[in-house]
Amino acid sequence: xxxxxxxxxxxxxxxxxxxxxxxxxxxxIFLREDDCSTAIAKFEEDFKRREKEILERGAAKFRxxxxxxxxxxxxxxxxxxxxRKLSPEERFNAxxxxxxxxxxxxxxxxxxxxxxxxxxMVTMVNAAYENMFNNWKCHTDEFGLDFMVLAFxxxxxxxxxxxxxxxxxxxxxxxxxVVNTNRFNILGCQKVDAVIKLLEYGADVIVVxxxxxxxxxxxxxxxxxxxxxxxxxxxxPACRELDPDSPNPACFLLNSGFYYVTxxxxxxxxxxxxxxxxxxxxAGIKNVSPTDGAGDQRALQRMLxxxxxxxxxxxxxxxxxxxxxxxxxxxxYALKPSSFFRSASFCNAxxxxxxxxxxFHYCTLDPTLYPAGKHKGIKPEMVLFHANHIHGGxxxxxxxxxxxDLWNGGVKCAS
Numbered sequence: 299x300x301x302x303x304x305x306x307x308x309x310x311x312x313x314x315x316x317x318x319x320x321x322x323x324x325x326x327i328f329l330r331e332d333d334c335s336t337a338i339a340k341f342e343e344d345f346k347r348r349e350k351e352i353l354e355r356g357a358a359k360f361r362x363x364x365x366x367x368x369x370x371x372x373x374x375x376x377x378x379x380x381x382r383k384l385s386p387e388e389r390f391n392a393x394x395x396x397x398x399x400x401x402x403x404x405x406x407x408x409x410x411x412x413x414x415x416x417x418x419m420v421t422m423v424n425a426a427y428e429n430m431f432n433n434w435k436c437h438t439d440e441f442g443l444d445f446m447v448l449a450f451x452x453x454x455x456x457x458x459x460x461x462x463x464x465x466x467x468x469x470x471x472x473x474x475x476v477v478n479t480n481r482f483n484i485l486g487c488q489k490v491d492a493v494i495k496l497l498e499y500g501a502d503v504i505v506v507x508x509x510x511x512x513x514x515x516x517x518x519x520x521x522x523x524x525x526x527x528x529x530x531x532x533x534x535p536a537c538r539e540l541d542p543d544s545p546n547p548a549c550f551l552l553n554s555g556f557y558y559v560t561x562x563x564x565x566x567x568x569x570x571x572x573x574x575x576x577x578x579x580x581a582g583i584k585n586v587s588p589t590d591g592a593g594d595q596r597a598l599q600r601m602l603x604x605x606x607x608x609x610x611x612x613x614x615x616x617x618x619x620x621x622x623x624x625x626x627x628x629x630x631y632a633l634k635p636s637s638f639f640r641s642a643s644f645c646n647a648x649x650x651x652x653x654x655x656x657x658f659h660y661c662t663l664d665p666t667l668y669p670a671g672k673h674k675g676i677k678p679e680m681v682l683f684h685a686n687h688i689h690g691g692x693x694x695x696x697x698x699x700x701x702x703d704l705w706n707g708g709v710k711c712a713s
Contacts, residue, residue: 386467391495393464397446398501401462404520406444414520416561418496419443419504422489424450426474427508428457429709430692434508436711437704441515445506448492450485466492474691480581486554486594487577494570497561507555509685509695511704516681519668523558525646527566528602528660530557531684533595535672540664542647549662552602553670554595555684556663565638565656573601605658606642607634633658671698 384392404414423431431447438445447463449455451470455463466488489505496503504523510531523529532540536548560566577597602608632641632654639658646659666677671687683702685695699705 390464390467394446394492394495395499397462397464398496398499401444401446402501404443404504406442410442411517411520413524416500417502417504417520417524419445419506420448420492420496421445421506421508422448422450422485423454423458423508425453425457426692428454430695431458431508432710433699433704433706434506434511436706437512439711441512443512443516448489450488464492480592483577483581483592483594487574487581487597489554490570490574490577490594490597493559494567494574497559497567497570500561502558502560502562504558505554505556506682507684509699510556510682511685511699512682513702513704514679514681519663519681524560526558526659526661527560527563528557528569528658529559529663530598530660531555531663531668531670532665532673533670535670535674535687537662537665537673538675539666540645540662542645542661549665550602550608552595552599552662553684553686554593554598555670555686556668556682557598563639563656565658568638569601569605572604573597576600602660605633605637605639607637 398418402414402416402418403411404417404419405411408415421431421434445462447454447458449458449463449465449469452465455465466485469485469488493503493505502524504520530552532549532551533553534548534551537546537551539546540549559570573594574597577592577594580592580597633639637658639656641653641655642658642660643653645661665673666675667680668682668684669676669680670684676683680702683699683704685698688694688698690697696705
């Protein structure tokens with residue numbers, strides 16, 4: 299009876315070691331040595347038998363599965379679920395992430411200036427801009443800079459190559475784009491889309507249009523940019539010099555062809571999303587007021603005005619007597635409760651320590667070193683020239699660049 303009871307317990311336990319231990323303890327207490335040995339031997343025999351049965355059943359199931367699979371293959375009945383097809387937006391987002399990882403760091407030599415390892419420079423191109431892009435790339439290559447190309451058509455890939463190029467989803471605009479048309483404005487909104495996506499991936503972004511050409515090594519600009527959340531080129535010719543302590547209101551008007559924006563603050567990304575929404579909502583409106591004008595430049599201006607509670611003024615006017623900005627803007631100050639940031643600092647002027655966090659650090663680029671098309675008083679040390687504010691399309695831009703010895707004929711240069 300003792301042996302039968304012990305054998306029953308052994309069959310009920312799935313863990314061999316536990317049963318053996320239990321058997322030994324039980325045997326020590328209740329059984330003689332020979333009884334215990336017999337019980338253990340009986341359990342060992344039964345365990346091996348059950349183990350063999352399990353292995354045989356598994357082998358039989360495998361044979362059945364293999365036979366069924368072969369039969370299905372012969373009858374061509376095997377159905378493999380295809381991978382889910384990515385949407386155009388998903389492909390675009392994946393490509394942007396891939397190209398950012400390849401081109402981040404600003405310089406082709408990734409061992410140089412590691413403080414820029416998270417920064418990506420992007421330019422926008424279509425087929426009509428091929429010669430303009432070739433010229434831009436020649437000057438960019440001269441300083442060993444790395445970049446990503448956002449293309450408005452698939453033809454751009456043929457002369458730029460796939461390694462650097464991401465095509466906007468649904469875009470096929472090969473012809474020259476006329477400024478202030480609805481198409482031009484929508485493409486500007488797509489630029490903002492791409493910038494936001496890069497920011498969400500964690501990249502700091504420098505936007506450089508292909509008619510913004512580097513004259514000198516821009517290292518100092520890159521270093522200065524890292525001090526700010528938003529660092530932009532002035533658009534107004536009345537901005538003749540930059541004085542953070544007493545800024546000319548004209549210097550507050552930005553140009554979306556050349557700017558830096560950081561991913562370090564979620565508030566900055568929220569501001570850009572506000573500009574993105576505003577951009578698409580106003581894409582079909584043609585007037586040039588900052589309150590309802592179309593395009594990415596005016597959307598970014600509205601974003602800045604709203605955040606800083608700056609009165610809007612007539613955006614398209616070249617009259618230097620712009621509406622005077624409020625006195626607090628001249629230095630650093632707290633923002634209204636509806637702003638994303640709690641305070642703002644222009645070019646890091648004024649007292650910083652008492653400002654409530656988070657602080658929006660923004661600044662205008664020196665117009666004598668980074669001029670747009672109509673700026674005066676350009677210094678010989680000019681770093682970049684933006685060939686804009688001119689009628690006549692690409693040919694007129696080329697003449698502007700030639701004037702500053704920044705046109706190579708539009709031919710490809712050796713990389």
